[in-house]
Amino acid sequence: MATATTELDLNDPRRRPPLVTGEQDLHSITETVSKIAERPKPPRAWYVAFAIASSLTLMFFSLIGYLVYEGTGIWGNNSPVFWAWPIVNFVFWVGIGHAGTLISAILFLFRQNWRTSINRFAEAMTIFAVICAAIFPGIHVGRVWFAYWLFPLPSTDLAMWPNFRSPLLWDVFAVSTYGTVSLLFWYMGMIPDLATFRDRATGKIRKMLYGIFSLGWTGSARHWSRYEIAYGLLAALAAPLVLSVHTIVSFDFAVSQLPGWHTTIFPPYFVAGAVFSGFAMVVTLMVPAREFFGLKDLVTMRHLENMNKIILATGSMVGYAYAMEFFIAWYSGNGYEQFAFVNRAFGPYAWAYWTMVSCNLLAPQLFWFRKVRTTPWMMVVICIFVNIGMWFERFVICITSLSRDFLPSSWGYYSPTKIDVLMLLGSFGLFFTLFLLFCRYLPIVAMSEVKAYLPDAQPHGDDHH
Amino acid sequence: MHRLRRTVRQSRPDAIQENFNPSIVRIQGFQAVVPLQPYFGLLAEFTEPEDLVAAARTVHEQGYVRVEAYSPYPVEGLSESLGFTRSRLPLLVLIGAFLGGIGGYCLQYWVAAVEYPLNIGGRPLNSWPAFIPITFECTILVAALFAVLGMLALNGLPQPHHPLFNVPEFANYASTDRFFLVIRADDPQFHETRTRELLESLKPMAIYEVPWV
Numbered sequence: 018m019a020t021a022t023t024e025l026d027l028n029d030p031r032r033r034p035p036l037v038t039g040e041q042d043l044h045s046i047t048e049t050v051s052k053i054a055e056r057p058k059p060p061r062a063w064y065v066a067f068a069i070a071s072s073l074t075l076m077f078f079s080l081i082g083y084l085v086y087e088g089t090g091i092w093g094n095n096s097p098v099f100w101a102w103p104i105v106n107f108v109f110w111v112g113i114g115h116a117g118t119l120i121s122a123i124l125f126l127f128r129q130n131w132r133t134s135i136n137r138f139a140e141a142m143t144i145f146a147v148i149c150a151a152i153f154p155g156i157h158v159g160r161v162w163f164a165y166w167l168f169p170l171p172s173t174d175l176a177m178w179p180n181f182r183s184p185l186l187w188d189v190f191a192v193s194t195y196g197t198v199s200l201l202f203w204y205m206g207m208i209p210d211l212a213t214f215r216d217r218a219t220g221k222i223r224k225m226l227y228g229i230f231s232l233g234w235t236g237s238a239r240h241w242s243r244y245e246i247a248y249g250l251l252a253a254l255a256a257p258l259v260l261s262v263h264t265i266v267s268f269d270f271a272v273s274q275l276p277g278w279h280t281t282i283f284p285p286y287f288v289a290g291a292v293f294s295g296f297a298m299v300v301t302l303m304v305p306a307r308e309f310f311g312l313k314d315l316v317t318m319r320h321l322e323n324m325n326k327i328i329l330a331t332g333s334m335v336g337y338a339y340a341m342e343f344f345i346a347w348y349s350g351n352g353y354e355q356f357a358f359v360n361r362a363f364g365p366y367a368w369a370y371w372t373m374v375s376c377n378l379l380a381p382q383l384f385w386f387r388k389v390r391t392t393p394w395m396m397v398v399i400c401i402f403v404n405i406g407m408w409f410e411r412f413v414i415c416i417t418s419l420s421r422d423f424l425p426s427s428w429g430y431y432s433p434t435k436i437d438v439l440m441l442l443g444s445f446g447l448f449f450t451l452f453l454l455f456c457r458y459l460p461i462v463a464m465s466e467v468k469a470y471l472p473d474a475q476p477h478g479d480d481h482h
Numbered sequence: 483m484h485r486l487r488r489t490v491r492q493s494r495p496d497a498i499q500e501n502f503n504p505s506i507v508r509i510q511g512f513q514a515v516v517p518l519q520p521y522f523g524l525l526a527e528f529t530e531p532e533d534l535v536a537a538a539r540t541v542h543e544q545g546y547v548r549v550e551a552y553s554p555y556p557v558e559g560l561s562e563s564l565g566f567t568r569s570r571l572p573l574l575v576l577i578g579a580f581l582g583g584i585g586g587y588c589l590q591y592w593v594a595a596v597e598y599p600l601n602i603g604g605r606p607l608n609s610w611p612a613f614i615p616i617t618f619e620c621t622i623l624v625a626a627l628f629a630v631l632g633m634l635a636l637n638g639l640p641q642p643h644h645p646l647f648n649v650p651e652f653a654n655y656a657s658t659d660r661f662f663l664v665i666r667a668d669d670p671q672f673h674e675t676r677t678r679e680l681l682e683s684l685k686p687m688a689i690y691e692v693p694w695v
Contacts, residue, residue: 042659043554043555043658043659044658044659047554047658047659169589169593177598178593178594178597178598179593180594180600180602181590181593181594181612181613181616182594182602182605182609182612182613184615186616187615187616187619190615190616190619190620191615191619194619194620194622194623197623197626197627198622198623198626201626201627201629201630202626204630205630205633209554209555209657212657213554213657213658215657216653216654216655216656216657216658217654217658229640232634232639232640232641233639233640233641233642233643233644234639234657235552235641235644235646235656236552236553236554236656236657237550237551237552237637238538238550238551238552238553238557238560238561238564238566239550239561239564239566239637240637240639241553241555241556241557241560241561242556242560242561242566242569243569243571243633243636243637244556244633244637245556246569246571246572246633247571247575247629247630247632247633250571250572250575250625250629251626251629251630254575254579254622254625254626254629255622255626257618257622258619258622261615261618261619261622265615265619268615464555465554465555465556466555468554468555469555469556469557474531474555474557475531475557475558476531476532476535476557476558476559
């Protein structure tokens, strides 16, 4: 029934579809969202997914243990490709992490109220993706037990300080700041909803844990007032931060002098790609989650369609950047630069390049059709393609340039080892494990925010719709 | 004083009951004159946000100051109707941003130009353009920490217990779909019957006495 209403609303261009469908009120929203975490047993699919994901996580950490024991020789990294899969995985995961804070900060500042149903979900994804991302450079340093040397800590055993002129150090600050601010944003937004969980909790342990993490929130008007100020300021601070993170990640490449890396288009190109892949991941996870947890009235087709439009827009920006890179390589008249790009498209890694182009540029173009934008299985298929494509984009950037630098005598061909592949798989396991735990124990829709945008929620009528 | 009262209330609830009348509480060698009211305050329950805002405005206009309104989500104009219009939080965040930015730059300057000078391609030791990204990140980081921790500190959170949770209706529904207004018994204007009559005139769904324990 509810889906039928959604279709009708979507097809009627004269009025904006409501943010939530079905007869929703304050009570029913609380029920719908809280029930997910309160039911004694999650759906069977959750157990199956958790079994797979947690096994992969276990494998990931075992492989990290093996890496610490054996050294980085277990990877395919070798001269001239020292930045191989670990860095590709790092850039990929940081990119995935861009959707959450974009939705919570930038869409908040633009008063895109539809974001309220999906922001919690996407913020959680951001944090888990940043955790996966942070692991890779951490283990890529080789001697993992010295990873803290990345930070400017006064250390007696080193008697040295990091070089602040290096983009690699900028990256340490950018990613750790991004992780911290995303965590703050996510947690602060969750306090009122955790208070709801606390008030509804029946078991002693649940009541105590939700009680501790909701910090004694009462919902007083003065508290809400300061909370909203803090939320707005945090959004204003996080908005430039989102844009800065992948900008700085792109500096890791752009500030070097390697052909194919040393380009000024990298920052905007990386940011667009990050938003693109992040939104694709949100849609990939959102479609099954709303199915299994009965959230179709809160996360409506309108939400999914809006996200698909953003994927289409950012995908086209990425496609434009691909074309512009070629144009600039030709226009610059620089032989090395021209070679780097011809080599990308027609050299030994052409298979990766064309995988990237077809997944990133062609697949999302199908979103021009409303039918594709509003059919769940079609959007999931396209979004999985986008994620594959975005992983390959980082592979192409990283590997092709390194394997063909200025000196033909140092050229090589990089291939990953089995352990490289398993570690990438393992990082997906970690991501999904954290995500499934989040779905099981925490409020996956921002109840208090959705409530505030219900038609009768505010004293002066329903001008929100 | 306030802290002592709270300690007494939480650690020895029975002590309050016994010692209530003399309004002097002796506990573990401490002695305090405690201005204990018979109860924390009067709590009115509403079902509609409009009613709560109207009630809050009326009570505020009547000159009550120790009044607070509670809602499951931010209601527009509610805190203003209680006369709460300004917060120091934006100033705190600005201070945080300055501390972060200046601190971040100074850290880099001190490391790169004073403590461990490195000649990188003949660039100046204080190569400020290369220090901008980290200065920016530190600005955002410290400002964001000030925003969240400042919000919690100004709100007096975390707060392990609040007497309002002794009212089951508040504890169960305040974060779901009910709207509450409390007038504290220590308000200078508070009067057992007159305040109750005022609340009754606002047509709440119910009125509760909020017990201390």
